[in-house]
Each structure stands twice: as C-alpha cells, then as structure tokens.
Amino acid sequence: MAVKTYLEAITDGLRECLKADPDVFLMGEDIGVFGGAFKVTKGLFEEFGPERVMDTPISEAGFVGAGIGAALCGLRPVVEMQFSDFISCCFNQIVNVAATIHYRWGGKVPLTIRCPSGGGVRGGPFHSQSPEGWFMHTPGLYVVCPATPYDAKGLLVSSIRNNNPVLFFEHKWLYRRLKEDIPDGLYEVPLGVADIAREGTDVSVIAYGSCVAHALDAAEGLEKDGISIEVVDLRTLVPLDKEAILNTVKKTSRAVVAYEDHIVAGPGSEVCSILANEGFEYLDAPVERVAGLQTPIPYAPVLEDTYLPSPQKIAEAVRRVAAF
Amino acid sequence: MAKKTAAKSKSTAWSPKAEYLLTKEQAKEVYYYMRLNRSVEERAAALYRQGKIVGGCYSSTGNEAVSVATAYALEKRDFFVPLLRNFGGHLVRGQTPFHIFSQYLGRTTSPTRAKDCNVHLGNIKLKIPGIISHLSAYMPLACGIALACKKRGLDSVVINYIGNGGANVGEFHEALNLAGVWRLPFVLIIENNQYAYSTPNTAQYACQDLIDRAPGYGIEGAKIDGTDAFTVYGTTKWAIERARAGHGPYIIQTETMRMRGHAEHDGFEYVPKSMIEAWKKKDPLNKMVQTLKTEKIMTEKEIQATDQKIQDLIERDVEKALAAPLPDPEEVTQGVFADQTTENFFFN
Numbered sequence: 001m002a003v004k005t006y007l008e009a010i011t012d013g014l015r016e017c018l019k020a021d022p023d024v025f026l027m028g029e030d031i032g033v034f035g036g037a038f039k040v041t042k043g044l045f046e047e048f049g050p051e052r053v054m055d056t057p058i059s060e061a062g063f064v065g066a067g068i069g070a071a072l073c074g075l076r077p078v079v080e081m082q083f084s085d086f087i088s089c090c091f092n093q094i095v096n097v098a099a100t101i102h103y104r105w106g107g108k109v110p111l112t113i114r115c116p117s118g119g120g121v122r123g124g125p126f127h128s129q130s131p132e133g134w135f136m137h138t139p140g141l142y143v144v145c146p147a148t149p150y151d152a153k154g155l156l157v158s159s160i161r162n163n164n165p166v167l168f169f170e171h172k173w174l175y176r177r178l179k180e181d182i183p184d185g186l187y188e189v190p191l192g193v194a195d196i197a198r199e200g201t202d203v204s205v206i207a208y209g210s211c212v213a214h215a216l217d218a219a220e221g222l223e224k225d226g227i228s229i230e231v232v233d234l235r236t237l238v239p240l241d242k243e244a245i246l247n248t249v250k251k252t253s254r255a256v257v258a259y260e261d262h263i264v265a266g267p268g269s270e271v272c273s274i275l276a277n278e279g280f281e282y283l284d285a286p287v288e289r290v291a292g293l294q295t296p297i298p299y300a301p302v303l304e305d306t307y308l309p310s311p312q313k314i315a316e317a318v319r320r321v322a323a324f
Numbered sequence: 325m326a327k328k329t330a331a332k333s334k335s336t337a338w339s340p341k342a343e344y345l346l347t348k349e350q351a352k353e354v355y356y357y358m359r360l361n362r363s364v365e366e367r368a369a370a371l372y373r374q375g376k377i378v379g380g381c382y383s384s385t386g387n388e389a390v391s392v393a394t395a396y397a398l399e400k401r402d403f404f405v406p407l408l409r410n411f412g413g414h415l416v417r418g419q420t421p422f423h424i425f426s427q428y429l430g431r432t433t434s435p436t437r438a439k440d441c442n443v444h445l446g447n448i449k450l451k452i453p454g455i456i457s458h459l460s461a462y463m464p465l466a467c468g469i470a471l472a473c474k475k476r477g478l479d480s481v482v483i484n485y486i487g488n489g490g491a492n493v494g495e496f497h498e499a500l501n502l503a504g505v506w507r508l509p510f511v512l513i514i515e516n517n518q519y520a521y522s523t524p525n526t527a528q529y530a531c532q533d534l535i536d537r538a539p540g541y542g543i544e545g546a547k548i549d550g551t552d553a554f555t556v557y558g559t560t561k562w563a564i565e566r567a568r569a570g571h572g573p574y575i576i577q578t579e580t581m582r583m584r585g586h587a588e589h590d591g592f593e594y595v596p597k598s599m600i601e602a603w604k605k606k607d608p609l610n611k612m613v614q615t616l617k618t619e620k621i622m623t624e625k626e627i628q629a630t631d632q633k634i635q636d637l638i639e640r641d642v643e644k645a646l647a648a649p650l651p652d653p654e655e656v657t658q659g660v661f662a663d664q665t666t667e668n669f670f671f672n
Binding site: 051056062063065069103104 | 436439440444446447453454456461464465469471472473475494495498499501505661662663665670671
C-alpha cells in the first residue's frame with residue numbers, strides 16, 4: 001500500500017500493466033522522453049523503452065487507427081490523447097471503425113484511449129472539454145470515468161484487460177487534488193458497477209468524475225442543515241449501473257444528477273430518463289440536473305467558474321429538491 | 325531520433341533474390357481469379373437489376389488485374405486490407421462467390437451475418453478486415469497491423485488500397501506519414517481509375533500524379549500499368565518482399581479505368597464515351613487471354629472450359645445463397661461487444 005495522487009495511481013496502473021503483459025504498449029504525443037504533458041507516463045520510457053512507450057507524430061486519426069489495427073492482432077495499445085479535446089480529431093476512427101468492428105465482422109479491439117479531460121484549469125475551450133457524452137451515445141464503446149485514485153488505477157487495469165474499445169476519461173482537475181492509500185501491484189475495479197461514495201437518506205446525488213468530489217464537498221454543509229445526501233459514483237457510463245441508479249432513489253425518493261459535460265443530451269440526461277421511466281413510482285420530487293452549461297467552455301476564470309458545476313450549485317439543487 | 329538518409333541508400337541497394345514473374349501455373353490461377361472476379365460481379369449486377377440485391381451494388385470492372393494480381397503476390401502470413409473494388413483480392417484470399425452472394429443477399433451465411441453490406445465483406449476467419457464506407461479510414465488500421473507485425477518480430481507484410489479520390493481524405497496523409505516515420509512493412513496500392521464517383525482527377529488533386537506525394541512521406545513508389553496482370557504482380561511482389569526484408573513501406577500507383585459507374589445505380593454519363601472506348605482496348609481480361617494464348621499457357625478450349633467452370637460455380641453459389649436463411653430480427657442486438665476469450669485475434 002502507498003499514498004498516491006489520482007495521477008500517480010494512473011501511472012501505477014500503466015506500469016503494472018506494462019510489467020504484467022508484454023502485449024501492452026503505449027502511444028501518444030510527448031509521452032515517452034518527456035513523460036507526458038501532465039507527467040502521467042513519467043519514468044515509463046526509461047523503464048520499458050521506446051517500443052513499449054511510443055512518441056507519436058501529431059496524428060490522432062493516424063495513431064488511434066493504428067491502435068485499432070494493432071488491437072485486432074491481439075496487442076493491447078493504450079493511447080493517450082494529450083487533452084480529451086483532441087479526441088474530435090480521431091472521431092471517425094473511434095465511432096465508425098473501433099466501435100463497429102465486432103458488430104459487423106467479429107474482430108476484437110482491445111484498445112484503451114486515455115483522455116485527460118475536464119475544466120477548472122483555465123485551459124479555455126479546447127483544453128477543458130468533457131466529451132464523454134458523444135461516446136456514451138455511440139454503441140460499441142465502453143466509457144469509464146474514475147472519480148478516485150483507487151478507482152483510477154483499478155478501472156484502468158480493467159479497461160486495458162477488456163477486449164473492447166474503452167474510452168478512459170481521467171479528470172485533470174482531480175490529478176493532483178485527490179490522494180489516497182492504494183494497493184501496490186495489480187487490482188481491478190469491475191466495469192459497470194457504481195459505488196456509494198457517501199451513504200445518505202434524503203436526496204441522491206448521482207454523479208461521475210469531478211462531480212463526485214463536488215457532491216462530497218457539499219455534503220457536510222447540507223448535513224448541518226439537516227439534509228443527508230447519498231452520493232452515487234457511477235464510475236462507468238458504459239456499462240451503466242442501472243440498478244444502482246434505481247436503488248438509490250428507492251431509498252431517498254429524490255435525485256440530483258451532476259455531470260461536467262454540457263447539459264443538453266449529456267450523460268446525466270440518460271440517468272434522468274431512466275429515473276423518469278423506471279424510477280417514476282419512487283420519486284417524490286422532480287429530478288434536477290447540475291451540469292456544464294450549454295455553451296463552449298470560456299476562458300476567463302469568472303466565466304469558467306460560472307460554466308462549471310460546483311459544490312454550491314449541487315447544494316442549491318439538493319435544497320430545491322429536498323424542499324419540494 | 326537519427327534522420328532518414330540511411331533509408332534511401334538501403335532501398336536502392338536492395339536487390340530481389342529472383343525476378344518476380346508469374347510461372348505458367350500461376351498465370352492460369354491469376355486468370356481464373358480475374359475471370360471469377362468479373363463473372364461474380366456481372367451476376368451480382370443482374371441480381372441488383374432484378375431487385376434481389378438491395379441498397380448498393382459495386383463493381384471493379386477494369387480493375388481485375390490490380391485486384392487479383394496484387395493479392396496474389398501475398399504470402400499466407402501477410403495481411404490484406406482491401407478497399408471497395410477488391411473482390412478479386414477477396415477471392416484470392418479465400419472468400420467465395422457464396423460468401424459474396426450471401427453478403428449481397430443479406431443472408432446469415434455471409435461472414436458478417438448480414439450485419440454489413442456489399443463490399444464491406446469482413447471475414448474474421450480469413451483475417452480480412454471489413455471496411456467502412458469512409459475512404460482512407462482503414463489506412464491507419466492497416467498501418468497498425470504492420471506495426472503489430474514489427475513489434476512481434478513477424479516478417480509479415482500488410483497490403484492496403486486507396487483510390488484516386490480517397491487519396492485526398494485526411495487519414496491517407498496521417499497513415500502514410502506514420503508508415504514512413506515508423507518504417508512499416510506496408511505496401512499501398514493507389515488504384516487510379518480516373519474518376520471518383522463523378523469527379524475527374526483534374527478536380528480532385530493538384531499534383532501531376534498521386535505517386536508524386538510519396539517523397540513527401542519519406543516513402544518510395546512507382547506508377548505502373550494496372551491493366552497488365554504480369555506487371556502488377558511483378559511490381560507488387562517486389563515491393564512486398566522489399567518490405568519483408570525490412571526496407572520499409574512502398575507505394576504503387578496503378579493506372580486503370582473505372583469501366584462502370586461508381587455503383588450500379590450510376591449511369592456514368594459524365595465520362596466521355598471516347599474515354600471508355602479507348603480503355604476497352606486495354607481490358608485486363610482480354611489482355612490476359614491474349615497473353616495466355618500467345619505464350620501457349622492455355623489453349624482456347626482450356627480457357628473456355630475454365631470460363632464454364634466459373635459460370636457453373638457461380639450458378640451453384642447463387643442458388644445456395646438464395647436458399648440460405650435470413651437473419652432473425654433478434655440478431656439486431658447481438659454482437660455489439662466482444663467477449664473476453666482470446667479467440668479471433670489476427671495473431672492466433
């Protein structure tokens with residue numbers, strides 16, 4: 001066991017997978033010699049060499065497509081997007097090639113694409129995106145959004161071992177903010193199983209990624225005002241733990257869904273739809289969403305802070321729902 | 325990383341161990357597949373006109389020498405990543421008319437179980453990736469297979485195809501750049517058939533020839549007559565063995581004409597009739613038949629017997645395909661995700 005940040009936990013997961021399986025290799029811009037834009041792959045080039053940790057040209061469609069081809073052969077490429085925002089450069093490769101291969105002709109694509117995503121770092125419109133909604137919507141892809149260091153490592157191991165294309169959205173705002181005592185060596189967190197980050201009785205806050213931390217931040221203040229929230233960390237958007245979503249509202253009868261992706265048709269909208277359809281009889285109040293605004297992500301700190309979900313916004317939504 | 329001056333001297337220093345000529349037996353086989361290619365497509369076009377094939381029906385009429393002879397130059401351990409006018413290559417690599425008609429007729433006996441259509445005839449057992457409709461989208465994938473071969477120390481080569489239209493899509497450039505930077509065992513055939521749907525090459529790109537782009541990627545290449553199966557085979561075999569020996573990627577631009585429309589629904593009135601007439605004189609099948617006779621490889625009688633065998637095979641396979649089962653509606657939701665077994669990876 002050792003205390004690791006969310007970022008170090010991911011490094012650990014990569015190292016352990018590289019050690020355990022010679023078919024695993026990394027590709028990405030500046031990940032080798034430089035150790036990665038965020039230093040997630042620091043030390044891996046020195047330890048495993050240029051064949052296992054490849055510095056690529058700036059060609060997202062090219063090297064993601066190459067990852068698909070290598071995966072078809074049985075290798076396990078782990079591709080890094082320098083920022084999740086650049087995933088749109090290889091959108092065709094992901095949604096039309098990787099996602100449809102097994103359905104159409106039975107090929108297997110054990111490809112993992114790691115995406116440093118999310119805002120709060122003053123990166124502006126193209127270094128702050130949370131694009132998970134596009135990929136939750138696309139059949140044939142797994143979408144993973146860890147909210148803790150323990151989950152970041154365990155979910156990464158599961159993602160790399162999975163024989164399907166997995167989009168792994170690691171939240172860059174969480175990289176150095178979260179620290180946790182985590183096991184050494186290899187361990188898995190299963191895909192498709194949500195976690196109860198905090199038990200509660202009055203309102204369910206169903207969230208993933210950075211919004212789990214925001215909800216937990218809001219919990220104490222709400223507790224003092226007599227509102228006990230249950231925070232459900234979805235962990236993975238695909239597969240989605242529908243049972244966990246319904247079980248929590250069975251318990252509390254009220255829900256706030258929080259996600260950083262744009263609000264319209266974002267991942268939380270699917271959660272709301274499930275609640276409206278299959279959780280209807282449990283609900284005593286309308287379901288609220290706290291999400292990224294339906295705008296491009298602005299740069300100026302005051303604008304970005306207005307754009308982003310926050311503990312305050314979650315608390316306000318919880319209070320409205322609790323008072324209904 | 326050391327700059328690439330070494331690559332140039334290596335490739336000019338490389339000399340093949342043998343001249344890459346088709347033997348007489350091989351020439352007979354190449355003819356067989358070329359005739360099969362054309363006859364299968366003629367039969368499919370007829371089924372389309374009868375309304376039995378729905379959606380789209382594509383042909384490679386005029387491309388048979390390229391389609392067949394390039395694939396024929398591969399060894400079993402090499403990989404074939406086609407484009408859309410490569411049924412000749414599919415047949416060389418083990419697909420059958422029955423597979424093709426099952427696919428076109430939407431039967432579960434298709435290697436895609438009719439989940440995909442017409443030329444997207446992926447076949448996991450034969451390790452043929454089923455393309456998507458977006459052109460050049462499979463070029464990075466083909467490079468990835470080549471990368472995997474290199475990583476595993478296999479001496480396999482990957483052949484891939486693109487057209488004179490598809491060569492202008494973004495992934496073409498990214499893939500070739502990777503092939504050059506990573507020195508991949510990758511041979512690209514640029515099938516120049518003069519038109520991309522209704523667009524002639526003058527509206528498609530500004531360079532004189534697409535092969536002019538090769539040095540831009542640090543790759544060598546050549547332009548050849550795509551209507552002559554012997555030339556196509558020899559050049560492709562040379563490029564494949566060169567890649568196998570570690571001398572990196574190669575690009576071959578083949579010159580042919582698309583003798584039918586983009587697909588069967590297209591009457592291709594935009595192509596000048598004189599152009600079609602001129603290229604008819606270079607028909608790859610007629611050329612092949614001429615050569616077989618003049619080189620005394622096959623007699624007229626033997627050629628006719630082969631053609632008849634092919635017709636009989638096609639008729640049997642059409643009947644089999646028409647009698648094969650349609651998919652169950654429940655199959656719609658099956659197969660979206662792969663299981664965790666290690667079956668069906670290309671390196672098994």
